[in-house]
Amino acid sequence: MYFMTRTRIILLFLFLLQSLVIQAAEPTQGYKSLFIGHSFFVPMARGMTVHAHRAGFKEHQQLVFFEGGDRGTPGYFWENSRHSGNIQKALRSGEIELFGMTWTGVGRGKGTFEHFKLWVDYAITYNPKTTFCLAMPWGRFPARYKIDHFTQEMEKATNDFYRIIDRLRDTYPENEFFCINYGRGALELKKLHHAKKLTAVDGQTKSRDKGTSGIFTDALGHPDKILIELGQLIWLGTIYNVDLGKYDYEHGFDIDLKAIAKKIIEEDNYGRHWDDKK
Numbered sequence: 001m002y003f004m005t006r007t008r009i010i011l012l013f014l015f016l017l018q019s020l021v022i023q024a025a026e027p028t029q030g031y032k033s034l035f036i037g038h039s040f041f042v043p044m045a046r047g048m049t050v051h052a053h054r055a056g057f058k059e060h061q062q063l064v065f066f067e068g069g070d071r072g073t074p075g076y077f078w079e080n081s082r083h084s085g086n087i088q089k090a091l092r093s094g095e096i097e098l099f100g101m102t103w104t105g106v107g108r109g110k111g112t113f114e115h116f117k118l119w120v121d122y123a124i125t126y127n128p129k130t131t132f133c134l135a136m137p138w139g140r141f142p143a144r145y146k147i148d149h150f151t152q153e154m155e156k157a158t159n160d161f162y163r164i165i166d167r168l169r170d171t172y173p174e175n176e177f178f179c180i181n182y183g184r185g186a187l188e189l190k191k192l193h194h195a196k197k198l199t200a201v202d203g204q205t206k207s208r209d210k211g212t213s214g215i216f217t218d219a220l221g222h223p224d225k226i227l228i229e230l231g232q233l234i235w236l237g238t239i240y241n242v243d244l245g246k247y248d249y250e251h252g253f254d255i256d257l258k259a260i261a262k263k264i265i266e267e268d269n270y271g272r273h274w275d276d277k278k
Contacts, residue, residue, distance in 0.1 A: 030060030031098035031131070031239070034090055036083070037065075038072025039222055040137040041102040044182055047232040048239070054249060055242045063090055074101050075110020078118045094126040098239070100133040100180070103164075104140075105157050113167045120172060131176045132168070133239065136161050138186035142221045143204040147194040154187050162270050179270035180238045185230040186223075188260050189215045200253040201226055226253055233261035238271050 030052055035045035045064045052060035065083040067076060077084055090096055101119065103111025116134070123130045136158055142150060158181065168177045192198035193215065206214035206224050217224045223231065229251040237244050244258040244265075251257055265271055 030057035031062075032095050033060065033062040033098040033100065034087070034096045035062060035064045035100040036067075036072070036074070036077050036087060037100070037102040037135065038067060038069055038104065038137075040183075041072060041135055042066045043223055043228045044135070044231040044235050045100065047228070048235060051232055051236045051249070052240060055236060055240060055247060057240055070104050070109035073103050073109035073111040073115065074119050075112070075115030078115065079110070088122065091123050092126050096123065096127060096130060098131050098133060099123050100135055102135045102137055103161065104137070105160075111164075113164050116164060116168060117171070120168065120175075124172070124175065128174070131178075133178055133180050134161065134165055134168075135180040135235075136183045138183040138221060140221050141219060142186060142190060142216060143219065147191055150190060151187060154183065158183070165270055176272075178238070178272045179268060180235055181264060181268040181271065182231040182234040184264045184268070185234055185260065186215065186221075186227055188264065189227060189230065192255075198255070200255040226255075226257070229253065230257045230261055233257055234264055237261055237265045238268075241272065 033048070035041070035048075037045065042064060045062070049060060049062055065077070065081075065087055066072065067081055067083065070076065071081065077087060081087075091099075099119070101116060103109060105111075120130075120132060123132075139145075139150070139153055139157060145153065161179065165177050165179055189198060190204065193201075193204055198215075201214050201224065202212035203214050205216050205219065206212050213226070214224045215227050216222060233244055233247075233251075236242050236247075244262045247258065249258075
């Protein structure tokens with residue numbers, strides 16, 4: 001009798017241990033993902049298949065839908081976009097596990113809590129376990145700003161974005177909502193440029209006529225290659241908890257973009273905190 005009881009206890013312990021391991025390892029092979037956004041968002045999203053597979057998440061799959069500028073906000077995609085029917089079709093499959101969206105700032109576009117809520121309600125109707133990532137971009141016309149002013153504006157916009165995430169978390173406590181704060185990458189590169197420590201590119205804004213490189217490709221603030229590379233690393237590290245210091249990838253710039261990305265992820269209180277995951 002003692003042997004039978006002891007055996008049952010051991011088996012129960014092993015079962016519980018296995019359950020804990022499964023939870024801690026989630027996601028194990030990669031998300032079936034859906035990303036909708038604008039030109040400050042889509043270059044990062046489009047790189048996730050290659051990065052996720054390279055990092056070992058071989059089952060990562062994704063659909064990416066693009067609309068320019070303010071039209072890349074959730075409300076526009078819901079109400080007016082030529083893509084809304086295809087996005088809804090993807091969600092109706094019930095297979096989307098990760099749904100990523102963005103905005104263009106307070107008072108612009110259609111990126112209020114109510115606009116995000118339209119898509120959240122639709123997504124969880126077909127997959128109640130959907131995880132949502134809200135990606136925080138940088139602001140428009142970044143090269144016009146002095147670094148202190150740009151920093152203040154980014155902090156204000158980010159805090160406003162966090163308030164939307166807080167409302168979504170309160171409204172949908174059974175779902176995970178997290179921020180990908182890749183817009184901070186533009187701020188960090190701009191800081192280095194103003195401190196004359198960014199030698200990996202020629203300046204803030206590239207010149208096609210002169211053949212120079214920059215953080216941004218134009219005055220509006222579209223990302224040049226260095227910012228896309230940094231943004232994709234932030235996305236990868238945030239979504240999949242990849243140790244970027246050990247990630248086998250060469251981005252081609254004479255600057256430690258992995259360290260910058262890692263710092264941004266660690267300092268974002270609204271990112272994914274894997275130690276605290278249920």
